Amino acid sequence: MAVDKRKKSTSESLRNTRTYGKFRCHNPSCMGRLQPEGGQGEVQCPECGMAFRVAWIRPDFPRIRGPVWEVNRKLAEEALKNKEGN
């Protein structure tokens, strides 16, 4: 079998696109990249205002633990009201 050991597959080449230290805002109409400071417990999206609690897999690897409930619920209620109004 002619296995080309030099040629990178799609998955191997996409490896370079991985980003560490950032995550995306969970609002699908925003999806902005957020970059919390090391150890930061909460982060707010400057674009859409959604707020998230942050957990750390490693010191350089944050993830969204969950919403800041009061903040995001208020945003959801406002958005729903606007959509129903339309």
Added chain:
Amino acid sequence: MALNRKIGYVDLTTGEVDVQPIPLEARKKYLGGRGLDAYLLYNHTKKGCDPLGPDNVLLISGGLLTATCASATARTHVMAKSPLTGMLGSANMGGFFAPEMAWAGFHHLVIRGKAKKPVYLYVHDGTIEIRDAKHLWGLSTTDTQWAIREELGDEEVKSCVIGQAGENLVRFANVMTGVKNAAGRTGMGCVMGSKNLKAVAARGTMDINIAHPVEALEYNKGFIDQITSAKVNQTQGTLGTPFIWGATNSWGGLRTRNFQLNQLEYADDIEPERLDEIATETIGPHHMTGCFGCQVHCRAQYRIPSGPHAGKYDEGPEYTSQGAFGAEPECRSAETVLTGNHLVDQYGMDNLEVGSLIAWAMELYELGIINKKQTGGLDLRFGNDEALLEMTERIAFRKGWLANALADGGIPASEKIGKNSFDYLIQVKGMSNLHSDERATPALALNIATASRGSDHLRSRPAIDLYHLPEAVLRKIYSSPIPYEGPLSSEHTSYEGKPWQVFWQENCYMAVDCLGICKYHTVFLGATLPNFEDWPKVIYYNTGLEMTPEEIWEAAERCNMLERMFNLREGLARTDLKKGDMLNHRYFDEPCLRGAPGVVGLTIDRKKFKQMVDEFYTHKGLDKTGKPKAATLKRLGLAKEPSHLV
């Protein structure tokens, strides 16, 4: 070599055992695992066979790469006609069983008939023995496995077993191995129970000769690095699949209160980080473990921290137990989630089906469609943790009118309950939906509507659609190995290009299921994980079989078509709510009320959904009714099925 593993045919009625090789032609067309099982099921059952009758065949298999030097080839696949749906039954589990069966000389078992009394199979170095299991009947899944090891005097024996739910013919009973590895959808444990088959035990010492061992090991080093360096797998190795539940709940993609809501607010006690704390407190810091040959280690170990089952050991929980014992019944207690997870593991029941059906019953109870007499005195309201766990136990033992009805599955239960109960049942093809809410994600809605075994995320879900990947990245992934120049959208609320993504993922998932690889090692949760272009090397180095990415794709497409042909033979009809590629009306009529601002208010657009199904059918080579065109069958070499190659 890996390719010389055999098929064992067992007739439990007559006690006959036959062992046959797998012809190379069958390997090239169907690879192994789920794909070859689909071929065997189509060829060895007749239209309309009784799922609980002796003519249904139970297939247990490993994949083409099982027990080789390839990484994470631990998956055991189980297939039969489903007693839950009356259509394709198929489930897949991790653990250590399939490699042991391969070392014992077998890649596939075809089990038909019905034993007169409880038995188990002992698969050992090229032989299959039918043994008495009277003393095992009534034992839990874990106790059964230990009792078999004790009887055989060998702690290396691996077994796949049923618990009390399978014995009691609960139609969503699991086949299980280890403490929590579950072939847990479509009721394969119920089929085992109907055959009086308590377990299949395996112990093997037969070498598997690797075709090119040096290259296989060398390549696997890079493969492992590719897999373990992915962010998603590093998260899995820390938090397990609960991390997916946490993320899904964060934006509002979680089925809650049987689909009334799409987010469980203030669920902090069952978030992944909290479950991780409990595992650390009760087991220790190194509480994550893994399946055979896997480096991801996504499975947590824990002891129940409090309550009547305090101190009991289990593993997980997975996303589905958080859904079943958390969001769906609107319970917010870690103790409840961990206890519920333990009960379904020990009785051998599908946590997803249990949680969904109880949540459905809770909605019916609150609406007054069922009453307290029918619940056997339980106040079956949302948020009642005790009632939830009590009903879980009752279902396993079919205790009481409602539990007995639910144990038959949603559609039969809705017929017994009557009134308009079916309108509230969130299912596709008779199987309950995953505890996710797809109203904001058209691609995922199309996936669950068209999945071969009923509503399911592991058959064609383009989960990376949620990552907002740049279109260029999506195009790189979805244009290989088959060129695709149609639309693709980074926006997960869009309908653009989603049918192709679902079609691509359907073939990707079928391929890994044929190879025996875990889905966390391919494009499921991580865009940078291996797929079609990577597999030819793994296959060649380990087995010597030469296949191009295009040939693997075509084999996967063929196997998917066989599954569809089986479903069509059993009555699949496109828009039939009970047997078709269709969603409950709530997807179209009731908007999301929680979650991110971009999610609230969304429903699935009925017209666009129909267009997506049309487009998906076109990609698959189906006509408008969902049946394969003659040209498609000819192209895939399926025009003369059943062909009885094996």
